[in-house]
Amino acid sequence: MMANSMLLRDTFGRVIDYIRISITDRCNLRCIYCMPNSGVGLLQKTDILSFEEILKFIEAASEVGIRKIRITGGEPLLRSDLPDFIKSIKALGTIDDISLTTNGQLLEKYAQKLAESGLNRVNVSLDTLNAKRYSDITRGGSLETVLNGIKKAEECGLLPIKLNMVPLRGINDDEIEDFVRIAMTTDYQVRFIELMPVCITGDGDGKGRLVPMEEIMNRLNAMGTLVALKLRRHGPARYYTFENSPGVIGIISGVTCQFCSECNRLRFTSDGKLRPCLFSDIEVDFKTLIRNGASKETLKLLLLNAANLKPEKHDTKFNLTTLSKIGG
Numbered sequence: 001m002m003a004n005s006m007l008l009r010d011t012f013g014r015v016i017d018y019i020r021i022s023i024t025d026r027c028n029l030r031c032i033y034c035m036p037n038s039g040v041g042l043l044q045k046t047d048i049l050s051f052e053e054i055l056k057f058i059e060a061a062s063e064v065g066i067r068k069i070r071i072t073g074g075e076p077l078l079r080s081d082l083p084d085f086i087k088s089i090k091a092l093g094t095i096d097d098i099s100l101t102t103n104g105q106l107l108e109k110y111a112q113k114l115a116e117s118g119l120n121r122v123n124v125s126l127d128t129l130n131a132k133r134y135s136d137i138t139r140g141g142s143l144e145t146v147l148n149g150i151k152k153a154e155e156c157g158l159l160p161i162k163l164n165m166v167p168l169r170g171i172n173d174d175e176i177e178d179f180v181r182i183a184m185t186t187d188y189q190v191r192f193i194e195l196m197p198v199c200i201t202g203d204g205d206g207k208g209r210l211v212p213m214e215e216i217m218n219r220l221n222a223m224g225t226l227v228a229l230k231l232r233r234h235g236p237a238r239y240y241t242f243e244n245s246p247g248v249i250g251i252i253s254g255v256t257c258q259f260c261s262e263c264n265r266l267r268f269t270s271d272g273k274l275r276p277c278l279f280s281d282i283e284v285d286f287k288t289l290i291r292n293g294a295s296k297e298t299l300k301l302l303l304l305n306a307a308n309l310k311p312e313k314h315d316t317k318f319n320l321t322t323l324s325k326i327g328g
């Protein structure tokens with residue numbers, strides 16, 4: 001692996017080494033907390049960057065200190081040539097870790113190719129272990145299909161598998177303990193993600209469905225002695241295990257707590273905009289530059305400037321339309 005000695009630091013001294021890259025705003029599900037049944041206004045296909053264009057961005061980013069990439073969407077596996085794209089990221093020789101966030105509906109089909117391409121691991125969104133609930137929350141998704149995808153990803157070595165669960169009051173919050181038991185009895189890591197108020201159809205912005213992290217922590221504490229894990233850098237996540245159990249549980253709270261001082265990430269949207277903070281409207285357009293043939297040095301300069309637009313902290317009264325557009 002080529003040395004990547006440069007560190008990207010923002011104005012507040014935070015080292016930025018991680019970018020979440022959304023490769024599409026399209027999705028094959030309609031999760032109730034993410035988008036309305038009718039879907040969201042989609043980008044024109046011509047506005048979505050080609051993999052070649054995204055690779056130009058990644059190459060520049062890796063030269064200013066980015067080492068970790070998470071590929072997300074929308075549903076990233078809707079782009080069937082994703083394994084080839086991952087191969088080309090690997091071929092740069094400068095990115096240490098590539099992961100993927102997926103709803104898992106197409107994972108069984110692609111897991112082998114993804115593993116062969118050099119993908120390191122997957123996060124799979126799974127909010128319930130009940131088939132009817134799964135179909136209701138995702139508006140039509142199949143629990144069996146995602147479970148088969150998870151099994152296949154495990155067989156292919158896309159490890160550790162992390163399960164993302166969004167607790168929703170009155171919908172799946174009675175399953176929090178079941179998910180904890182998965183973490184305690186298997187190699188899967190479970191991450192509870194606090195609901196961000198975007199749109200629960202019929203529920204306004206869904207704030208009534210929020211299960212605060214404090215409640216989740218209380219419920220975890222009632223199950224055993226929690227031990228905080230000191231992992232290297234983890235942005236808005238906190239990781240725990242139980243005494244005498246190897247399981248890992250993550251708590252990701254963007255709403256009720258503020259971990260901004262440790263935030264190490266940027267987001268790149270499928271139409272080529274760099275978003276320094278999920279909760280701020282600031283976006284820096286790279287698409288126009290890339291399409292106009294800007295040099296790598298120009299992209300690097302813009303990246304350095306964009307990192308400095310990262311706010312010190314975000315306001316808890318933010319305005320998010322949907323994560324499927326920005327890349328959750």
Ligand code: SAM
Binds near residue numbers: 327
């Ligand atoms: N489609 C893929 C998936 O579902 O894993 C990747 C994109 S999705 C936007 C990424 C993550 O964002 C998922 O784990 C999803 O649960 C989470 N997410 C979406 N809307 C959310 C919301 N309103 N609050 C909290 N998490 C949300």
Ligand code: SF4
Binds near residue numbers: 029031034
């Ligand atoms: Fe699609 Fe993921 Fe949003 Fe669900 S959370 S609608 S799978 S983008």
